[in-house]
Amino acid sequence: xxxxxxxxxxxxxxxxxxxxxxxxxxxxxxxxxxxxxxxxxxxxxxxxxxxxxxxxxxxxxxxxxxxxxxxxxxxxxxxxxxxxxxxxxxxxxxxxxxxxxxxxxxxxxxxxxxxxxxxxxxxxxxxxxxxxxxxxxxxxxxxxxxxxxxxxxxxxxxxxxxxxxxxxxxxxxxxxxxxxxxxxxxxxxxxxxxxxxxxxxxxxxxxxxxxxxxxxxxxxxxxxxxxxxxxxxxxxxxxxxxxxxxxxxxxxxxxxxxxxxxxxxxxxxxxxxxxxxxxxxxxxxxxxxxxxxxxxxxxxxxxxxxxxxx
Amino acid sequence: xxxxxxxxxxxxxxxxxxxxxxxxxxxxxxxxxxxxxxxxxxxxxxxxxxxxxxxxxxxxxxxxxxxxxxxxxxxxxxxxxxxxxxxxxxxxxxxxxxxxxxxxxxxxxxxxxxxxxxxxxxxxxxxxxxxxxxxxxxxxxxxxxxxxxxxxxxxxxxxxxxxxxxxxxxxxxxxxxxxxxxxxxxxxxxxxxxxxxxxxxxxxxxxxxxxxxxxxxxxxxxxxxxxxxxxxxxxxxxxxxxxxxxxxxxxxxxxxxxxxxxxxxxxxxxxxxxxxxxxxxxxxxxxxxxxxxxxxxxxxxxxxxxxxxxxxxxxxxxxxxxxxxxxxxx
Ligand SMILES: Nc1ncnc2c1ncn2[C@@H]1O[C@H](COP(=O)(O)OP(=O)(O)OP(=O)(O)O)[C@@H](O)[C@H]1O
Ligand code: SF4
Ligand SMILES: [Mg+2]
Numbered sequence: 156x157x158x159x160x161x162x163x164x165x166x167x168x169x170x171x172x173x174x175x176x177x178x179x180x181x182x183x184x185x186x187x188x189x190x191x192x193x194x195x196x197x198x199x200x201x202x203x204x205x206x207x208x209x210x211x212x213x214x215x216x217x218x219x220x221x222x223x224x225x226x227x228x229x230x231x232x233x234x235x236x237x238x239x240x241x242x243x244x245x246x247x248x249x250x251x252x253x254x255x256x257x258x259x260x261x262x263x264x265x266x267x268x269x270x271x272x273x274x275x276x277x278x279x280x281x282x283x284x285x286x287x288x289x290x291x292x293x294x295x296x297x298x299x300x301x302x303x304x305x306x307x308x309x310x311x312x313x314x315x316x317x318x319x320x321x322x323x324x325x326x327x328x329x330x331x332x333x334x335x336x337x338x339x340x341x342x343x344x345x346x347x348x349x350x351x352x353x354x355x356x357x358x359x360x361x362x363x364x365x366x367x368x369x370x371x372x373x374x375x376x377x378x379x380x381x382x383x384x385x386x387x388x389x390x391x392x393x394x395x396x397x398x399x400x401x402x403x404x405x406x407x408x409x410x411x412x413x414x415x416x417x418x419x420x421x422x423x424x425x426x427x428x429x430x431x432x433x434x435x436x437x438x439x440x441x442x443x444x445x446x447x448x449x450x451x452x453x454x455x456x457x458x459x460x461x462x463x464x465x
Numbered sequence: 466x467x468x469x470x471x472x473x474x475x476x477x478x479x480x481x482x483x484x485x486x487x488x489x490x491x492x493x494x495x496x497x498x499x500x501x502x503x504x505x506x507x508x509x510x511x512x513x514x515x516x517x518x519x520x521x522x523x524x525x526x527x528x529x530x531x532x533x534x535x536x537x538x539x540x541x542x543x544x545x546x547x548x549x550x551x552x553x554x555x556x557x558x559x560x561x562x563x564x565x566x567x568x569x570x571x572x573x574x575x576x577x578x579x580x581x582x583x584x585x586x587x588x589x590x591x592x593x594x595x596x597x598x599x600x601x602x603x604x605x606x607x608x609x610x611x612x613x614x615x616x617x618x619x620x621x622x623x624x625x626x627x628x629x630x631x632x633x634x635x636x637x638x639x640x641x642x643x644x645x646x647x648x649x650x651x652x653x654x655x656x657x658x659x660x661x662x663x664x665x666x667x668x669x670x671x672x673x674x675x676x677x678x679x680x681x682x683x684x685x686x687x688x689x690x691x692x693x694x695x696x697x698x699x700x701x702x703x704x705x706x707x708x709x710x711x712x713x714x715x716x717x718x719x720x721x722x723x724x725x726x727x728x729x730x731x732x733x734x735x736x737x738x739x740x741x742x743x744x745x746x747x748x749x750x751x752x753x754x755x756x757x758x759x760x761x762x763x764x765x766x767x768x769x770x771x772x773x774x775x776x777x778x779x780x781x782x783x784x785x786x787x788x789x790x791x792x793x794x795x
Contacts, residue, residue, distance in 0.1 A: 279529075280529070357570060358565055358567060358570040358571045359570065359571055359572055359573040359574070361525060361565065361571075362565060362571045362572065362573070362581075362633070362636070363573070363584070364525055364557070365523060365525060365557055365558060365562070365563045365565075366557065366558035366584060366585045366588055366636065367554040367555060367556070367557035367558035367559060367585075367588050367589060368554075368558075368584065368588055369554065376576075377573050377576075380573075380575045380576075381573070381574065381575055454575065455574070455575060456574070456575065456577075456620040456622070457574065457620070457622050
């Protein structure tokens with residue numbers, strides 16, 4: 156088990172090297188002057204020049220990349236060119252909002268998606284199945300920002316039930332949660348339905364029926380448990396993706412999350428923050444997927460046996 | 466010999482599968498009966514309707530497609546086809562058990578084998594036994610089928626095919642059913658294991674006095690284990706009788722003759738029997754009259770005209786016009 160975790164963590168290293176390279180490279184395509192950003196518009200040209208040299212910005216791209224990587228592996232993510240604050244600190248300040256948003260949306264997606272998926276599969280070809288499948292299609296095909304705006308218009312502006320921006324309370328999160336969850340509800344519903352339909356056809360489900368077991372127990376104890384594997388993976392992947400992918404929703408609802416931090420930092424060419432935030436998200440994503448893999452073990456004894464052997 | 470009591474009687478049973486593309490006539494009016502402590506072998510090539518017959522007895526046909534069009538399944542005089550769903554649940558696993566074709570997939574991979582045996586006991590625990598008593602019974606069942614009871618906390622993937630089949634048998638026997646249906650219990654196993662499992666089933670039958678329906682395409686298995694035989698072809702029983710009738714009788718259905726001719730040599734065992742030239746007709750599109758007609762060496766126009774003559778001599782029944790002619794000649 157420990158070996159397995161270690162292996163996964165080591166795999167992070169090349170991932171980070173590549174991510175940093177790509178992000179760095181893209182940001183480098185447009186000229187930037189960190190000296191100007193740090194010293195402000197009023198600074199003299201000589202001072203700006205001197206600062207750039209101090210930061211090593213006169214050096215070629217690869218040299219800067221290698222230097223950054225070395226610092227990174229020493230645990231130093233650098234400081235923001237714009238605010239002068241530590242990158243780690245700035246990202247973590249924004250983290251709670253993004254995590255709350257992602258986690259809430261994932262939970263909503265799982266609960267609603269899985270329940271509707273079960274209903275659709277158990278009552279295949281019925282009205283529930285048709286309604287569920289149609290709902291999944293609708294939810295998946297409308298873009299998040301559009302759904303977000305519609306929810307704002309309806310629940311914030313027309314009905315006035317919920318706030319449309321900010322992060323003061325749980326109520327503030329309800330609309331963003333639902334907006335973010337839409338795509339998940341769709342994917343979880345479809346995944347649960349397909350997976351459950353498949354496992355309902357398995358021989359061991361027939362064995363359970365042949366024992367005289369009640370249909371509800373047959374579904375819950377025998378079919379569902381085996382159908383859950385792909386659903387868990389997907390939920391984990393969804394959550395991981397969300398951590399870095401809530402920009403749209405954060406923007407629509409003016410939430411100060413990591414997504415908006417990256418967005419504003421790209422606009423202001425605050426390279427250390429952009430790269431640092433993305434590296435942190437990549438690490439989080441890997442950790443989430445690791446947890447998902449460990450969760451597997453609890454569902455599938457075959458996988459558990461494999462961990463223990465490794 | 467003591468008076469035989471009828472346990473199961475199947476009358477004019479007709480089952481179809483209604484799919485979007487076709488109506489599959491899987492079982493077409495079969496009749497057979499089974500006494501207490503007796504074993505009947507249901508023999509026939511793939512697609513003959515053997516599994517369908519077994520599923521129908523337990524009312525486990527696929528819900529959407531499988532339909533029982535007519536007939537009766539009398540179990541101790543009661544028609545199972547008239548029972549409500551909860552009544553049927555009390556029969557399944559308690560009075561009639563089934564062992565399915567493939568032991569590799571018959572067990573739930575996510576539950577320990579002990580829990581899967583225990584489940585049967587819990588469902589039918591009408592006597593309100595304690596958890597300890599039930600667990601003791603699980604141990605007993607494991608010993609009965611020859612698996613150390615300590616291994617009950619393991620998962621199916623930790624067992625070999627033959628051992629899985631033993632566990633499946635333990636599940637089926639848990640509540641001491643009066644009737645055990647074994648659908649090709651050994652086909653998926655290799656030859657040495659086959660013999661072991663058959664021996665085990667034979668012993669259990671002797672000990673527990675369970676009646677059995679053994680579904681197989683292996684006449685060797687039938688000869689070893691059965692009292693009666695029913696030969697199925699295209700959803701019909703073309704010949705039925707005692708083992709003596711089938712193995713040593715003078716009169717036979719041409720299909721049975723083909724089956725015996727096709728028994729492979731010991732050293733070149735075939736997967737499936739291919740007794741006679743040609744294939745079984747598509748059950749979605751059955752021929753007129755005798756369904757064996759297109760493959761029969763004795764085919765005449767009369768065979769096509771209507772369902773064949775039924776020859777009967779005590780328990781021996783053959784569905785073929787050949788014997789009608791004989792009767793007329795004499
Ligand atoms: N769910 C189903 N839907 C449609 N047709 C089916 C279904 N199950 C079985 N059939 C068809 O019904 C016929 C009888 O099938 P059945 O499984 O009873 O045969 P079998 O005698 O058990 O064969 P085998 O030796 O291969 O197990 C076959 O033609 C089969 O294709
Ligand atoms: S009824 Fe005719 S076709 Fe059918 S088996 Fe007998 S002889 Fe052959
Ligand atoms: Mg079969």
